[in-house]
Amino acid sequence: MAHYQGLIHRYRDRLPVSDSTPVVTLNEGNTPLVELQRLPGMLGFDGRILVKFEGLNPTGSFKDRGMTLAVTKALESGARAIICASTGNTSAAAAAYAARAGMTSFVLIPEGKIALGKLAQAMMHGAVVLQIQGNFDDGMRLVQEISADMPVALVNSVNPYRLQGQKTVAFEIVEALGDAPDYHVLPVGNAGNISAHWSGYCESTGHETAACGHCAGQCPYHGHGARATRRPVMLGYQAAGSAPFLRGAPVPQPETVATAIRIGNPMSWSLAWAAVRESGGWFAECTDEEILSTQALLARSEGIFCEPSSATSLAGLIKDLRAGRIKSGSTIVATLTGHGLKDPDTAIAQSQPTHAVAADKGPIAELIARFL
Ligand SMILES: *Cc1c(COP(=O)(O)O)cnc(C)c1O
Secondary structure (H helix, E strand, C coil), rough: CCCCHHHHHHHHHCCCCCCCCCCCCCCCCCCCECCCCCCHHHHHCCCCCEEEEEHHHHCEEHHHHHHHHHHHHHHHHHCEEEECCCCHHHHHHHHHHHHCCCCCCEEECCCCCCCHHHHHHHCCCCCCEEEEEHHHHHHHHHHHHHHCCCCEECCCCCCCCHHHHHCHHHHHHHCCCCCCCCEEEEEEECHHHHHHHHHHHHHHCCCCCCCCCCCCCCCCCCCCCCCCCCCCEEEEEEHHHHHHHHHHHCCCCCCCCHHHHHCCCCCCCHHHHHHHHCCCCCCEEEHHHHHHHHHHHHHHHHHCCCCCCCCCHHHHHHHHCCCCCCCCCCCEEECCCEHHHHHEEEEEECCCCCCCCCCCCHHHHHHHHCCC
């Protein structure tokens, strides 16, 4: 078999592309599904917990799955430029895929509220970076207005191709496990990803659903390829200061250390509700402290470094396990949406300080002995 060439190539029969579509890819997707070895025991849980490490995509987050298709379709339609609002990762992915396609990218980000790694990516890939004095929701409104008036393609997840690309994560999980898991847990910000996961699982079982990537049950991709016998219960976790799904209404001033989900007015509101309702799942919330301690726990006990927003999936799961809301013996998949290297400041701020020591064997040996 030829080497892996990205998810459009892999799932061509289940995506809206033709043989003449100019595919823009960085070989995204095909990310590892890693079984946690220590955490289930530490939590007294007798089932399996696996993480889908989306931080190992080319730009370090799951946004690449949606961006490969959104930019491919923009290029196919003759667009020369793309635009998005972003909490960081969408801008990194948009900038990289635009560079790959030879297009111009414009990204609107909330001033001072995006993680350093993400800003570095957008700048390095040559995006025109606009830091706005407003939050993500303000940026979202502005890019919708601007893309309606100017020749720039909007690549936020209101673009249906984003969710079509992102649904492939469910196909990979079904293939890896041989069926869908019992539960799927993930962080919820703009709510595109939970909707896309659900649509991928529904297609894998041949179910039709309103959550099927805006297709309203009309898309032709149901029931192709890998088949699952069931669909998981979907659990969506939010940061307490930015939890519109828990409040039942938009949150005007969202705040959380998990900047990727610092979103008060999610675009995929009804699709995400449909995913949770149809699957028999629920939304729940975690504090910033719970998110950060889970991020550290995962890094120290499993060797997996995800960004704070991503740790929300496991932080929420830990609470639901402790509350007895999860059936014993279940297989659970958690999406780890982005890589920990994206946000070095938050990682360093919550870690033990480093040790300043003379470049002499004596004091170094003394220090090491204290830890043995
Ligand atoms: C975008 C993003 C999210 C939120 O995904 P939505 O589709 O907006 O709900 C979560 N974590 C990370 C790391 C992200 O980049």
